Each structure stands twice: as C-alpha cells, then as structure tokens.
Amino acid sequence: MAKHLDIYPTLPDVLYVRSNLDGSRKRCSNCCLYLKNDYRCLVHAKDLFIGHLAVCGYHIYGAPLAHRPKGFSCDPLDPKLSGLIDTIGTSCDRCAWYQPGEPGSSPLCLGVYTKGEPAHVEALGCCARWLKKLVDTAPWPKHRLTATCAGQPRASLPRQDSLSARSWATCGAR
Numbered sequence: 001m002a003k004h005l006d007i008y009p010t011l012p013d014v015l016y017v018r019s020n021l022d023g024s025r026k027r028c029s030n031c032c033l034y035l036k037n038d039y040r041c042l043v044h045a046k047d048l049f050i051g052h053l054a055v056c057g058y059h060i061y062g063a064p065l066a067h068r069p070k071g072f073s074c075d076p077l078d079p080k081l082s083g084l085i086d087t088i089g090t091s092c093d094r095c096a097w098y099q100p101g102e103p104g105s106s107p108l109c110l111g112v113y114t115k116g117e118p119a120h121v122e123a124l125g126c127c128a129r130w131l132k133k134l135v136d137t138a139p140w141p142k143h144r145l146t147a148t149c150a151g152q153p154r155a156s157l158p159r160q161d162s163l164s165a166r167s168w169a170t171c172g173a174r
C-alpha cells in the first residue's frame, strides 16, 4: 500500500460528506439549497439557471425548496469558484481517486489520507476533491433534463474535473 505523502489532504480538509440517506448521488435535486420549481440555487445568483443534475461544492443533502423564501438574501457564490458543474451526480465511486475495497472491507480513497493511509470512504460519499473518472461506467439516469431558462441553457454551465477549486486551493493538494 502506498504510504502517505505530506501533500495529501485528510477527510476534513476536503469537506468529505457521507452518502445521501436515500442512496442517491450528490446533485442539485437533492440539495436543500435548490429551488426546484425555478431551476435556481438559493446561494448562487438569482438569474443563474441551474438544472436538476448540476452540483457544486456546497451541496447539502436534503429536500429542495420550491421557490426562494421571501426576504432571503445573501452574497451569491461565484459559479467559477463554487465548483458548479453539469453532471449526473457525483459520488466516490465515480471519482478517479476511488478504489473499491477488498471483499469484506470498505472502499478506499487514494487522494485523501487518514493517519498515513488511504482514507476509508463510502461508495456514495463525496468530497471537494472529486475528480471525474476518465472511464465512467456509472449508470445514467433514465430522464435527462433539457429545460432552458432566461437564455441560459444547461450547456452554459462549466464542465470541470474538480468539484471545488475553492477547497483544492485551501487543502494544498494541487
């Protein structure tokens, strides 16, 4: 087993989160900050169209909202820094750092370490160091959403390999 290199972050460095309670992958449609009827996000700009299958580094598992709560306001996230990407859902088992465990043991992450050894993760966990696999065999959902709104088609969202440039920068892993 490869030994720990000092440059590798730990689970809290990369904001690791455990599997969604319903076994789904991380995406806007299961984030409590999503405004599902408006195709918007509570913490991104009000006029930024975001499809149900996008995700960013601020994902928090929970039931999405229907509309923006009255009176809510915040300094919106910059999508170039929040890691916003168009995806079918992110998870450790769709990440290039992921190694399925031996029979009877949990999967490992070769990009995040715990006490000098690759961290144990869950197949449907995720973190800010998520890196799209070159060959991804994860199943696609049955229905792809193609709606557009306010002149911002889904295709306008950036496609990136890293979920969150913000956290990569802070964990020193890159």
Ligand code: SF4
Pocket (backbone or CB within 6 Å): 027, 028, 031, 032, 033, 034, 035, 040, 041, 042, 043, 044, 050, 054, 055, 056, 057, 058, 059, 060, 084
């Ligand atoms: S863009 Fe990020 S914070 Fe907003 S709904 Fe999607 S996952 Fe949640």
Ligand code: SF4
Pocket (backbone or CB within 6 Å): 014, 016, 091, 092, 093, 095, 096, 097, 098, 099, 108, 109, 110, 111, 112, 121, 125, 126, 127, 128, 129, 130, 131
């Ligand atoms: S496998 Fe990927 S998404 Fe999961 S903890 Fe490791 S780097 Fe993060």
